[in-house]
Amino acid sequence: MSAEELKYPEWQCPLQEAILEFRPQELFAKVHRAEAAIFERFQALSSSGDHHKERDALSDALSTLRVLKRDTLAFPDWNG
Amino acid sequence: MKQVERVLRKKRGDGKAVLIVDDNPGVRLAVSQAFLLDGFSVCGEATNGREAIELTKQLIPDLIILDLSMPVMNGLQAAPELRKIAPTTPIILLTFYGSEVVAGQASKIGADLVLSKTEALFSVVNKAHSLVGD
Numbered sequence: 001m002s003a004e005e006l007k008y009p010e011w012q013c014p015l016q017e018a019i020l021e022f023r024p025q026e027l028f029a030k031v032h033r034a035e036a037a038i039f040e041r042f043q044a045l046s047s048s049g050d051h052h053k054e055r056d057a058l059s060d061a062l063s064t065l066r067v068l069k070r071d072t073l074a075f076p077d078w079n080g
Numbered sequence: 081m082k083q084v085e086r087v088l089r090k091k092r093g094d095g096k097a098v099l100i101v102d103d104n105p106g107v108r109l110a111v112s113q114a115f116l117l118d119g120f121s122v123c124g125e126a127t128n129g130r131e132a133i134e135l136t137k138q139l140i141p142d143l144i145i146l147d148l149s150m151p152v153m154n155g156l157q158a159a160p161e162l163r164k165i166a167p168t169t170p171i172i173l174l175t176f177y178g179s180e181v182v183a184g185q186a187s188k189i190g191a192d193l194v195l196s197k198t199e200a201l202f203s204v205v206n207k208a209h210s211l212v213g214d
Contacts, residue, residue, distance in 0.1 A: 077154075078180070
């Protein structure tokens with residue numbers, strides 16, 4: 001999916017790059033980039049009560065990153 | 081008036097030393113800046129729980145900001161060890177996955193507070209001030 005087709009390209013682009021990366025070393029850096037973009041976006045949204053759909057999409061993105069970190073990068077996981 | 085504000089501002093945080101533990105350099109930078117801007121000093125940064133344990137032994141910080149999801153040793157694994165090394169140092173677990181860590185689990189592992197990375201950083205810093213007694 002191109003940047004023009006993504007609804008929230010500022011953080012979905014780096015997320016997509018991480019999802020499509022299979023080389024572990026590059027994946028590590030791309031996961032960090034995606035996570036930093038998501039963090040930045042959450043900070044920007046923190047003063048607003050709106051943007052519920054985007055917040056849901058951001059939460060889904062974090063679940064995806066958690067799976068990448070656990071299954072591909074061997075981060076120790078936790079229950080929950 | 082400006083002088084009074086400056087004095088009040090200086091007292092808040094009072095240069096208390098914070099250890100920032102997060103594997104993500106972008107997040108570490110943002111969190112460090114937020115604490116520095118509000119009167120704390122950043123005594124060290126660690127990228128995983130194991131590094132945090134080593135730095136805590138050396139630095140005995142006044143406050144530890146601890147991420148949950150990290151390589152090598154995550155926040156849940158590191159917190160009990162940090163608590164043993166620095167029993168009186170408040171530990172804030174700052175994570176995207178806070179809703180998955182129930183309050184009981186947090187206190188069991190030695191964290192004083194679980195805060196979400198979705199929360200505004202100024203609010204996180206305000207809560208940190210309360211924890212260190214400002």
